[in-house]
Amino acid sequence: MASLTHARFQEELGRLVQSHPGEAYLFVARSALMWLAIAERPLRAHELWIALQVEESKDVEHIERLLTESGYVDEAKAVSSLRDMLGSLVSFTPDARNPGHVYVALCDPDLRTFLNYLGDLDVPEQLLTLAFSTSQAHIFAASVCMVICSVSTLHLAHVHDETIASSLALYAWSHWGSHLALSGCSLANANAAGLADSMIYGVCTDVLVLLLSLNDFITGPITLPASEDRTRCAALVKEVQDALERPLFLLAVVVQHEAYSQILQGARQIFEASKHSSGRASTPPAAAETAASSVFVPGFGVSSSKAASTTSKVTTLHIDNLLHSTQSLLGEGERQVVVGFAEAARGVRSLCMALGQPPLYEELLKEHPSWSPLDILINAANWMEAVASYPFWHELPNATSHNPLVISDTADPHYDTALLVLSRLRKDGSRPLSAQASNPSVASQLATTAAKSLPLGMSPSRYYAASTLDKLKALRPGTSSSTTTFTINDLRLLGNQRTSSFATFPFQMQASTSPSALHTALEPFIPTSLRRFYHRTLTPLFSRLIAPTILQPLDDFSSGAFTGGLSSTWPQLKSALLASGYRTALAHFAIAIILHHIRGILVPWLNAYMWYTPMEDLRLALSNPDAFLDGALRFSWTWVLFSYAQKYVCDLLGGLAIGLLIIDDGRVPPGVLETLQQNPGAIPLFERLMEACKIGYIAWILATVEYIFTRAVNTVAFLVAYYKLLAGGDAEHIALGNIVKAHWTKLPLTAWQLFYYVRQGFWPLLWGSVLCAVIGQPGLLIVFLGVIGGVTALIKFRSTFFIALEVSGAFVVLGFLVVTLVLLGVEFADDPLGLKASTAVARKRGLRARAVLPSGANGRTQILSGKTALPVRRPRKTVEVEEVAEGAGEEGAAKGKED
Numbered sequence: 001m002a003s004l005t006h007a008r009f010q011e012e013l014g015r016l017v018q019s020h021p022g023e024a025y026l027f028v029a030r031s032a033l034m035w036l037a038i039a040e041r042p043l044r045a046h047e048l049w050i051a052l053q054v055e056e057s058k059d060v061e062h063i064e065r066l067l068t069e070s071g072y073v074d075e076a077k078a079v080s081s082l083r084d085m086l087g088s089l090v091s092f093t094p095d096a097r098n099p100g101h102v103y104v105a106l107c108d109p110d111l112r113t114f115l116n117y118l119g120d121l122d123v124p125e126q127l128l129t130l131a132f133s134t135s136q137a138h139i140f141a142a143s144v145c146m147v148i149c150s151v152s153t154l155h156l157a158h159v160h161d162e163t164i165a166s167s168l169a170l171y172a173w174s175h176w177g178s179h180l181a182l183s184g185c186s187l188a189n190a191n192a193a194g195l196a197d198s199m200i201y202g203v204c205t206d207v208l209v210l211l212l213s214l215n216d217f218i219t220g221p222i223t224l225p226a227s228e229d230r231t232r233c234a235a236l237v238k239e240v241q242d243a244l245e246r247p248l249f250l251l252a253v254v255v256q257h258e259a260y261s262q263i264l265q266g267a268r269q270i271f272e273a274s275k276h277s278s279g280r281a282s283t284p285p286a287a288a289e290t291a292a293s294s295v296f297v298p299g300f301g302v303s304s305s306k307a308a309s310t311t312s313k314v315t316t317l318h319i320d321n322l323l324h325s326t327q328s329l330l331g332e333g334e335r336q337v338v339v340g341f342a343e344a345a346r347g348v349r350s351l352c353m354a355l356g357q358p359p360l361y362e363e364l365l366k367e368h369p370s371w372s373p374l375d376i377l378i379n380a381a382n383w384m385e386a387v388a389s390y391p392f393w394h395e396l397p398n399a400t401s402h403n404p405l406v407i408s409d410t411a412d413p414h415y416d417t418a419l420l421v422l423s424r425l426r427k428d429g430s431r432p433l434s435a436q437a438s439n440p441s442v443a444s445q446l447a448t449t450a451a452k453s454l455p456l457g458m459s460p461s462r463y464y465a466a467s468t469l470d471k472l473k474a475l476r477p478g479t480s481s482s483t484t485t486f487t488i489n490d491l492r493l494l495g496n497q498r499t500s501s502f503a504t505f506p507f508q509m510q511a512s513t514s515p516s517a518l519h520t521a522l523e524p525f526i527p528t529s530l531r532r533f534y535h536r537t538l539t540p541l542f543s544r545l546i547a548p549t550i551l552q553p554l555d556d557f558s559s560g561a562f563t564g565g566l567s568s569t570w571p572q573l574k575s576a577l578l579a580s581g582y583r584t585a586l587a588h589f590a591i592a593i594i595l596h597h598i599r600g601i602l603v604p605w606l607n608a609y610m611w612y613t614p615m616e617d618l619r620l621a622l623s624n625p626d627a628f629l630d631g632a633l634r635f636s637w638t639w640v641l642f643s644y645a646q647k648y649v650c651d652l653l654g655g656l657a658i659g660l661l662i663i664d665d666g667r668v669p670p671g672v673l674e675t676l677q678q679n680p681g682a683i684p685l686f687e688r689l690m691e692a693c694k695i696g697y698i699a700w701i702l703a704t705v706e707y708i709f710t711r712a713v714n715t716v717a718f719l720v721a722y723y724k725l726l727a728g729g730d731a732e733h734i735a736l737g738n739i740v741k742a743h744w745t746k747l748p749l750t751a752w753q754l755f756y757y758v759r760q761g762f763w764p765l766l767w768g769s770v771l772c773a774v775i776g777q778p779g780l781l782i783v784f785l786g787v788i789g790g791v792t793a794l795i796k797f798r799s800t801f802f803i804a805l806e807v808s809g810a811f812v813v814l815g816f817l818v819v820t821l822v823l824l825g826v827e828f829a830d831d832p833l834g835l836k837a838s839t840a841v842a843r844k845r846g847l848r849a850r851a852v853l854p855s856g857a858n859g860r861t862q863i864l865s866g867k868t869a870l871p872v873r874r875p876r877k878t879v880e881v882e883e884v885a886e887g888a889g890e891e892g893a894a895k896g897k898e899d
Contacts, residue, residue: 025085028052029085031140032048032082032086033106034132034137034140035051036048036104037106037112037137038138038182040179042103044102045078045104046074046168047167047168047171048104049078054067054144054147054148055140060151063147064152067152067169068155078102092104135182135183135184136183137183138185142185143192144172145175146172146176146195147195148168148176149199149203149383150199150201152173153203153206153210153376153380154209154210157372157373157375157376157863157864158371158863173379174379177390177393187261187390193261194261196260197261200260201255204251204255205853205854205860207376207377207380208248208254208255208849208853209858209861210376210377211244211251211849212248212853213861213864214240214355214373215241215849217364217367218241218842219489219846221487221490223486223487224363224486225359229467230486231463232463233359233360234466234833235463235466235833237488237489239458240351241842243350243351243354243355244351244845246343246346247347247351248846250343252848252849252852255857260337260387263333263334263337264338264390264391266331266333267330267337267338267390268392270329270391271322274326274329313404313412313418314353314412314418315349317385317388317389318385319342319385322392322396323392327339345382345384345385348380349377349378349404352374352381355374361374361424371864378405406418406422459581463833465832469828470832489835489839572662573662574827574837575837577694577698578837579837581834585824586820588691588695588698589816589817589820590817591695592695592698593698593817593820594813597809597813600706600809605643606703607646607647607704607707608647608707608710609647609707609710609711610639611710612710614709614710614717617632617714618716618791618795619798621718622720625720625725626721626736628717628721629721629739630739630743633739633743633747650700650703657694657697657700661693661694661697708761711757712761712765715754718750719754765780769781769783
């Protein structure tokens, strides 16, 4: 560097020191010079001025106002203040394309180098106040950017509005990772780690608030013009509901923990150690092991293998290959956190692809005219990818600043939709993201193309079948063609479940008046030595997980043959059975029918009544009533106890299956899933267990139908036998007397059984079917009369149909399959895309995620409507910007010397 340059710069800096001798003012001037020396893009005057104020502020609400309120972002005021502070050290360049926008820069690029090496030159001591290294400047900028990111998430919806001129938030979201990477400072630094944790917590909380707002929109009534394709719109709604599932769950896990930087740093150490081992797996550093084991993060790292195999650029991350090759090296905690943030980024971008399609996006803007969710979601997804990429930043220097929406491959499945989403994003000043996206005609073309495309998450065959069904429904007589709109997720239709005469199925057990009756009944059977363990450990488990969701259906077990007595659970059970689609449901039913048939051959008494040959018993009662009664009453008391016990156990297992299925509509319950994360290999096993639970529940339904038939026919057989003997002659009376003398101890039991089932089952079934038929629901009566007619025909023409009766099991299997096809066909006609079940699941998922929001988070939704909001609760440990800059210490100084 020439001596003339030294002299000129020293003169300018000396003038600055003399005009502003205060140490605090010089510190602000030094901060401004640091920003200008390392900025990733030219800074506008107001951006630099606000960045300096953010550094000094310690109030979250004040920082939010700095970024959003127009009184803090006046360009002329910022230019005047910076000129007074820095004098001729900086230059101001008006933007010719955007009047009122002024860019500020160092007056001479050599000044950047001079300030870096000021401490090594022979200069007056006062000038050393302005000296800094490149690494110090980057860590300073990264700290300010992280503070901005932690409070500006929801404000990104308004950052481009005319009344809010600041684009500093966009700079922070785009370049915080670049500054942190270039600084040489890692999250091993306690101050940087604390600030990073605060950023992660704040961003994830606000993104979760936004996702819950979108979940409320997508599960509520959505009214669309009649000119739109109803089937496609319903499929889009379901696609958005499915896309919301993964990020909602992951972010709900994130906001329940407040320390991630140590785990990310541990993953980085493991990766760096593996690079120095010549490709061999290395032993993770002790510090990394300690960090990973100290904070266990449930719910992460479940579906990375599937997501990484996608061919779309939108859902492909730069770290996919590195993550795939290093997963075996990472510890459990590190892998869960890294993969979790990667999956969240993938999920949010997939949500953008689903949400940005017409006409759904237009309806969303009608509901929320003052903000666009895409501006938030795209930046949040890029941020999540940057967090997940932290362990590999040295391998991916540009991984934190790429734009996944700019796709050149026309074969990409998201090509048209990504360009459409890109065209919907608001731009920063005169810098459009792409020429295509900024052209209105191109955006219109993209909207037209996207409107003709199928939803990516929908099977074409199912979509076309649903479309055909909707067209057929429109041809029905009485269907009005003059309506101008239609409503998806109509609350009136969703709230009124279709009633059926089959709701009058007979009682199986008396309902318990106490919701914890079964829980209380089990306690006396626990050995005294285990009683203390039971009360300390098992009782809390019952109260938190099992009792509210599994045992209560058993406690209330009464009339609903298919729902364990709780008819209100049938919509949830139906959603669980249909959660994986109609093909899978048909396969489950087919397997259950075959298993039920095999069970009927090998162990016919299982889940059956004391007498499990109803047709033979009825035939014998009609022809030889005395022989029937004598044979039926020869049972042993051991058989009575065994019959009732095995039936109770089968109903208990059926009730447990009901309880498991209604927890999360046939999916792995979140509470169980969090526990299974400690052993990821158990997750596929538990998913298969849930599939087996569905099959077992269907088999239990079939056995229950058989139980009802068996018990009803046996009741008729006993009544017929007693009637024939009582109404007969002397011979019948003598035979009846002999039976009474021989089996007098058994008569009270059979008399009670007959009275109970006639009163609780047979008569309600008959009378209920007649009443339902009178009010227009003849289904049960038709089935009831059909069964009576079929039984009568089989008995009357038994000799004629003897061969057919020998293979009657095959006909029963075929009959069940036909009934299954009819029932699934009815369900498909009512809800061909599964939207009702998906909406029910999405609402439940939203309630569960909202329950984990920290105090004050719900009030943040006011930001989306342009109003002020309460600050969200921040992590217990907060770190100020200057602490991070000072905490760089020797690490930053060493990096500065290298630069």
